[in-house]
Amino acid sequence: MEFIRNLPFIGIFLCMSTGVINSVLDGKWAKKVSFTVITANLFMSILVLYYVWQTKQSYIYVMGHHPAPWGNEIRFGILEGAFATFFCLIMLLSVLGGVKRLEEDISEKRSNLYYVLVNLLMAAILALTYTNDLFTAYVFVEIMTIGACGIIVIRGEGRSLLASVKYMIMSLLGSGLILIGLTLIYDLTGHLLMSNIQEAAQQLVKSGQYQVPFTSAIALISVGLAMKSALFPFHSWLPDAYTYATSASSAILSSLVSKAYIFLLIKIYYRVIGLSIIFQNKILNILFLFGIAGMIFGSLSAIRQDDLKKMIAYSSVAQIGYIYMGIGLGTTAGMLAAVFHIMSHAASKSMMFLSASGLSQVSGRSCNYRKLIGAAHRNRIAGFAFLVGAFSMVGIPMTAGYISKVYFAQAAIQAPYQFKMIITVITLGISTILNAVYFIRALIVIYQPLKGQKQGADGRRDFRMAVALWALVVTNLFLGMHSDAVVDLLRAGLRMFC
Amino acid sequence: MSKVRKDYEQSKWHRFSQWLNGEMPVEYKSSPEWHLTDEELSKKYEEDMERAKTAQRKEARLYAKYRSWPEEKGVHIYERVYRILAVLICLAVIGSLLITVSYLPEFGNSDNPVNNEVSKRYIEQGIQETGAVNIVTGMILDYRAFDTFGESHVLFIAVSCVFIILRLGIGKEKNIEDEKAKEAENDRLLEPKNDKILQKAAFFLVPIIFIFGIYVILFGHLSPGGGFSGGAIIGAGLILYLDAYGFQKTERFFTLKTFRVVSLAGLLTYAAAKSYSFFTGANHIKSIIPLGIPGHILSSGLILVLNICVGAVVSCTMYAFYVLFRKGDF
Amino acid sequence: MGANLFHNYYETVAVILFGIGFTTLLLHRNMIKKIIGLNIMDTAVYLFLAAKGYIEGRMAPIVVNGIQKQEAYINPIPSGLVLTGIVVSVSVTAVMLALTIRLYRRYGSLDVDEISMKAKKEER
Numbered sequence: 001m002e003f004i005r006n007l008p009f010i011g012i013f014l015c016m017s018t019g020v021i022n023s024v025l026d027g028k029w030a031k032k033v034s035f036t037v038i039t040a041n042l043f044m045s046i047l048v049l050y051y052v053w054q055t056k057q058s059y060i061y062v063m064g065h066h067p068a069p070w071g072n073e074i075r076f077g078i079l080e081g082a083f084a085t086f087f088c089l090i091m092l093l094s095v096l097g098g099v100k101r102l103e104e105d106i107s108e109k110r111s112n113l114y115y116v117l118v119n120l121l122m123a124a125i126l127a128l129t130y131t132n133d134l135f136t137a138y139v140f141v142e143i144m145t146i147g148a149c150g151i152i153v154i155r156g157e158g159r160s161l162l163a164s165v166k167y168m169i170m171s172l173l174g175s176g177l178i179l180i181g182l183t184l185i186y187d188l189t190g191h192l193l194m195s196n197i198q199e200a201a202q203q204l205v206k207s208g209q210y211q212v213p214f215t216s217a218i219a220l221i222s223v224g225l226a227m228k229s230a231l232f233p234f235h236s237w238l239p240d241a242y243t244y245a246t247s248a249s250s251a252i253l254s255s256l257v258s259k260a261y262i263f264l265l266i267k268i269y270y271r272v273i274g275l276s277i278i279f280q281n282k283i284l285n286i287l288f289l290f291g292i293a294g295m296i297f298g299s300l301s302a303i304r305q306d307d308l309k310k311m312i313a314y315s316s317v318a319q320i321g322y323i324y325m326g327i328g329l330g331t332t333a334g335m336l337a338a339v340f341h342i343m344s345h346a347a348s349k350s351m352m353f354l355s356a357s358g359l360s361q362v363s364g365r366s367c368n369y370r371k372l373i374g375a376a377h378r379n380r381i382a383g384f385a386f387l388v389g390a391f392s393m394v395g396i397p398m399t400a401g402y403i404s405k406v407y408f409a410q411a412a413i414q415a416p417y418q419f420k421m422i423i424t425v426i427t428l429g430i431s432t433i434l435n436a437v438y439f440i441r442a443l444i445v446i447y448q449p450l451k452g453q454k455q456g457a458d459g460r461r462d463f464r465m466a467v468a469l470w471a472l473v474v475t476n477l478f479l480g481m482h483s484d485a486v487v488d489l490l491r492a493g494l495r496m497f498c
Numbered sequence: 499m500s501k502v503r504k505d506y507e508q509s510k511w512h513r514f515s516q517w518l519n520g521e522m523p524v525e526y527k528s529s530p531e532w533h534l535t536d537e538e539l540s541k542k543y544e545e546d547m548e549r550a551k552t553a554q555r556k557e558a559r560l561y562a563k564y565r566s567w568p569e570e571k572g573v574h575i576y577e578r579v580y581r582i583l584a585v586l587i588c589l590a591v592i593g594s595l596l597i598t599v600s601y602l603p604e605f606g607n608s609d610n611p612v613n614n615e616v617s618k619r620y621i622e623q624g625i626q627e628t629g630a631v632n633i634v635t636g637m638i639l640d641y642r643a644f645d646t647f648g649e650s651h652v653l654f655i656a657v658s659c660v661f662i663i664l665r666l667g668i669g670k671e672k673n674i675e676d677e678k679a680k681e682a683e684n685d686r687l688l689e690p691k692n693d694k695i696l697q698k699a700a701f702f703l704v705p706i707i708f709i710f711g712i713y714v715i716l717f718g719h720l721s722p723g724g725g726f727s728g729g730a731i732i733g734a735g736l737i738l739y740l741d742a743y744g745f746q747k748t749e750r751f752f753t754l755k756t757f758r759v760v761s762l763a764g765l766l767t768y769a770a771a772k773s774y775s776f777f778t779g780a781n782h783i784k785s786i787i788p789l790g791i792p793g794h795i796l797s798s799g800l801i802l803v804l805n806i807c808v809g810a811v812v813s814c815t816m817y818a819f820y821v822l823f824r825k826g827d828f
Numbered sequence: 829m830g831a832n833l834f835h836n837y838y839e840t841v842a843v844i845l846f847g848i849g850f851t852t853l854l855l856h857r858n859m860i861k862k863i864i865g866l867n868i869m870d871t872a873v874y875l876f877l878a879a880k881g882y883i884e885g886r887m888a889p890i891v892v893n894g895i896q897k898q899e900a901y902i903n904p905i906p907s908g909l910v911l912t913g914i915v916v917s918v919s920v921t922a923v924m925l926a927l928t929i930r931l932y933r934r935y936g937s938l939d940v941d942e943i944s945m946k947a948k949k950e951e952r
Contacts, residue, residue, distance in 0.1 A: 006777065013773050016651055020765045023658060024758050063644045065779035066627070069616045072644035113662050120655050127648065135909060139648040142916045143655055146923055150659040153927070158934050162947050165927050165940070169862060172920060173854055176869045179913065180595075180846060183873060187602060187880050190611040192905075200611070212601040212830070216594065370519060444518050584855040592847030599839045601830035606884040608899075613883065617903045621889060622896050633889035633901065638908040649912045656919030663926040721890065726915055792891075819922050823929065 004051050007044040008076050008084070009061055012126050015041065019119030027111035031099070034115040035092070038122055042088035049081030053489075058496050060132060069196050074130040079339070079493025082486075083263055084129050086343055089475070090255050090350050091122055097354035097468030098248025101361070105155050105246045114154055121147040121252065125260045134182055134272060135192045137264055141178065145171045145228070148257045151249040152241050163240035170237045174227035181220030184213055185272070194271040205277055218273060219283045222265065226287065229261040231324050232294030235317045239301075242313035247357030250309070254316050254353060255346035262323055262342060266335065269327070270497045279330045288328025288420065292427050294321025299434035308356050308367040311438060312349070315393060318431060319345045325424060326408055329415050332494065337407035339490050344392065344400030344479050351472035352389040358382030358465055359446060369442075374450035383446055385469040390439035392476055395432055400479035405432070407487070629789035629798030630719035639724075639801045640775075647772050650808055654765060657815050664822045693742070700742035707735035715809035719798045725805040729812025736817040745825075757814050764811035771800045771807075838879035845872035859928040859938045863921060870917040874910045881906030 018037045022030040052058060058077030065071070095102075095118060106114060124143040131137050145168070152164040186192055188210050189200035204210055230238040242250045269278045278284065298318030305311040323345070326338030356367060362378040363371045376383025392401035405428065412424035479486060506512055603610040620637050630636035638646045715728030740748045778785045790797030833840060845868055852865025881903040889904040928938065935943045 006780065009773075009776060009780070013769060016647075017766060017769045019651075020654060020762060020769075023654075024762055062780050063776045064640065065775070065785065066641050070619055070641050071779075072642050074644075110662060110665070113658055116658050117655065117662075120651060120658075123651075133642075133645075135642070135912070136645050136648065139645050139652065139912060139916065142652050142920070143648060146652065146655050146659055146919060149923060149927075150655070150662055153659070154662050158950065159947055161927065161930055161934060162943060165859070165931060168920075168924060168927065169853060172866055172924075173850065175920075176846070176850060176853075176866075176873065179870075179873050180843075180876065183877055183880065183909075184598065184602075186905075186909075187610075187612060190614040190616065210601060210603070213598045216598040373519060441518055444515075448515075448518075580855065584851055587855065588847050588851035591850050592844050595843035595847060596833065596840065597830075599836055599843055600833035602832060602836055602839060604832055605836045605838060605879060606882050608883050608886075612880060612903055612905070613898070617905055618898045620904050621898050621901050625891055625896065631891045633891065633904045634907045634911070637904050638911060642908065645912055649915050652916050652919045656922050659923050660926040663923070663930050722888070724911075726911065823925065 002051075004048060005059060005061060005076075007048050008074060008126070008130050009063070011041045011044050011084075012074075012123050012130070015119050015123035015126065019116050019123065022112055022116045022119060025112055027108050027115075030112035030115040034095070034118055037119060038088055038092045038095070041122065041126065042085065042092060045081055045084040045088055048076055049078065049085055052076060052078055052081055053492075069191055069193055072136055073132040073193060074127075075132040075194075076130060077493060077496040078489060079497055080129050082489055082493055083342075084126055086346070087125050087129065087256055087260070088122070090346050091118070091125070091252065093468045093471050093475075094251035094255065094350045094354065095248050097350075097465045097472075098246060098251060098357065099464055100462045101247045101357050110154070114151065117147045117150045117154075118252075121151070121257070125256055128260050128264050132194050132271070133192055134185065134194060134197065134268075137268075138175075138178060138182055141228070141261070141264070142175060144257055144260065145175060148253055151252060152245045154249070155244065155246050157244065159240070160244040163237070163244045166237040167241045170230075170234060171228050174224040174234075177220045177224030177227070181217045181224060184217035184220070188214055188217070194267075197272050198274050201273060201277060215281065215283070218278070218281060219286075221268060222283050222287060225261050225265040225268075226290070226324070229258040229265075230317060230320055231287070232290050232297060232317060232321055235294070235298070235320075238317060239310055239313040242316065242353070243307065243309045247353055250313075250353040250357075251350035254313075255350040258316075258320065259342050259346050262320075262327075262338075266327065266339065267497070270335075270494070275332070275498060284328045284330045286328075287324045288330075291321045291324030291326075291328055292423060294318060295325065295427055295431040296321075296434070299431055299438070303434065303438045305438075306369055308359070308369065308372060308442060309353070310367075311442065312352050312356060315435070315438070316345075316349060318435070319349070319393070322404075322408065322431075325427070326411060329411055329420060329424065331411060331415055333407075333411035333414050336487070336491055336494060337404060337411045339494065340407055340483075340487060341404040343486070343490075344404045344476070347400055347472060347476045347479060348389045348392040351385050351469060351476065352393075354465060354469060354472070355382040355385040355389065358462065358469070359386065361462070369445050372446055374446070374448050376446040377450065381466045381469050385473055386446065387443060388473050388476055390443055392480070394436045394439055398477065398480050400476050400483070403480055403483040403487075625792045628801065629792055630801050631792055631798075632719050632721060632724075635719050635724050635801060635805075636798070639804050640799075643772055643775070647768065650765065650768060650811060653812065653815055654761065657761075657818055660819060660822050696742045700738050704735050704739045704742075707738065708732060711735060711809070711813070715805050716795060716802070718805040719801045720793065720795070725808025726812055728805070729809040730816055732809065732813035733816025733820075736813065737820045740817075740820070752817065757818050760814045761811050764807040764814075768804060768807045768811075771803055775800060836879075838882075839876055842872045842876035842879065845869075845875070857939050857941050859924075859931065859940060862940075863924050863928065866924065867917065867921060870913065874913055877906040877910050877913070 014037055018033050022033055025033065058075060058080075061074045061076065062068075063072040063074060102114065103111070120143060124140040124147065127140040128137060128144070131140065148171075149164045149168050152167060153160055185197060188204060189197045191197045191200055201214070204214060227234040242254055245253065269275070273281075295318050298314050298316070298321055302311050302314035302318065305314060319341070323338045323341050326334045326341060328334070329337075358379050359372060359375040359382045360367045362382075363375045366372075376386070388399065392399035395402045395405040409425065409428060412421050412428070415421045415424065603612075620633055620641065624633045624636045625631060628636035628640040630640070711728045711731035713728075714723035714731060715725055718724035718728065736748070736752070775785060775787075777783075785799070787799040789799050792798070796802070849865045849867070849869030849872055853862050853869060854865075856862050856865060883902045886902045887900060889901040889907065891901075931943060932938055935946050937943050937946070
């Protein structure tokens, strides 16, 4: 076996071990170690992705001496590779962009603990992306839950405590549902490995045995993961958690943690339950309705906010609604659109949270609209990044958001049910208009010319944030302009996923 | 700015920009009543004032009612609705799960789908392949070791989070000293008042608990037990010792540094051992670690080492949880 | 309804407990009771899992006297899953308790609604 196949496993172990080592280092060294490891992971996943693209075949890496139904496995295909690369990139840029704010928010003594959490979160995200085993997925979901709670609470103010409590309660409910759903699936199929479960599930459906428990297991797991990724009726924790966390944490939470759960859900649909079964299942309709409701209500709540960060947080609710709507369409085209939207939304949201923090830094540390007037003139890079992000959210051509909207519309037109098609198209239109209303309001506020005030008056320029923001802008525009290559990659990956 | 309209204040654009800035638009009255006589005007003024006063009184009454509503009636209604809702949700969850259960395979039946080739191999070839007599230990530390590896890191990330949450100085920096003094005072209440009974009991019990915990860890591959359970037992012993003799005694051998070193060493050894076996396993290299004779203490390859690592980490973690909850710091 | 509701009485009890724990965690306003609910919920799942592994008339999966037949022992997998699950629930409980301590010190209350009211008032 070629050595390159070992890289995903080495990446996960490297992240975990350096996370443990970080707990005894001081803040500066921990930061260096963290950045090095995430960068190394980025390059490793690019290498493996290239290797898989060349061989045109996914491979399974057995963790230990025991093959398929007995041991643990991780699997590497094109989709896993693309997402691992992308998640590493976004993680690197989010932490890089937020590092200055982080040093202000967290005392020097505890800052190494932040990097412990970052490394373990990265390991958990990679493991969730690669894993081929349901129970491993559960364990790493828990690591992600606790780690996310840590990065919310680390700011240490009253509101962030409350936000993390709300987050924990919702996520733990989700964990409980996932665990019992997983137990049911194990009980019915006798396996925990994804590919074996799929075989057994196909036989179950053929023989018509145990249909009720199987359906309810699917429903429990879907609802559990939906709770964790803040789908509309379960989104109550999201605005607080995103608003009161430090900016790097908000970026990580919105673009990585919730997205990794959705990726896991798609993985479970494809690899555990099987497409032919899941497309017949009613649970997709429920997810579809929740997604549609989230698109509208998230945007409506966002319009009412006077706080920039809170507005972005509510717009996240709407965007997660888009993703679930794509999944709920029940076609491969819908899945493709959802998968692409995970990428485009992650690229835009992390950029918006970072630029919101950049804008508030030059406006007296406040995200209120009154203080933010003309902020884009004081911090040009953050303003420009916010502009690109807002365009992407609204769906102006050349940005990533436009492409994902096009794919959503295409998927809707190909949908098997007419009513789904009509609802989707109408909601897409309404939601775009609503998005435009609140983002254009924000843009006008931050670009309003102000006389008598020195431009770039307060605050040193934050070089690291500028680098991160430029990189994110380039990523977003790349996704928007070279979407064909990316979509081809994702399509090949999804085909390999089955 | 040469061409500013005179009625700029009333223009739609101005109001729009005010809305953008988050300010409420100001209403400007048009048409002053200049054509009326003084008498009429004053009469009208009085009427207006009267009307305004009644309106104000009405408004105040309404406002007071509105204000007190949540405290007087709202809370009751809310609580009642809340309780009914709670019961309904509970019944819905239980009901749907009960329907699920009623269709599940029969309890205790050996023909159920779970009893398949997977458990067959664990039982029938477990000793030959892992060297552990305790099949469950062999399964979680050898066959499905990646899960268990993740699980020990769950414990580690939890202790990191508790550190973040509870170590003093998380709030505003100026309050640290106050808080520390308060904590110390709080803790003095808990410090032992040299309770003779507790101390004598601990004097006899703690060594026995430690020995039992070590036994459970070392015999994890031979009998019920293992790293996690043994570690929890040793942690309980440490906590009992602390409660009986106080921090002065425990800090002679257990400080923050001890905790860090033990958990670092334990987890890194675990990671090294497991990455060796994963790497060799995936690359089809034969592992050089001998399995030994099943049933002996020094057998079953890496499982013994892993159990000891996990036991050390878990015992320190349990003790650390207790100390952090009690003192907020080491 | 299927036929096995009363035959699977372990599972029946387990899901009833699960429902109670779930609702307590979701809707109770006292933090400590929420944590108790969380533990009831987790324990119910472990009871469920343990019941799944049981087979009538068989021994615990520790090899004695060299008997290595599947027919002699119960299924070891659910036991392993329960072990893993317990550690996860211990960690989660510890984090929740730490958050509760912190919240109580900051706001002087354990009622989540009251705490949110206080936090909102402070912000104004």
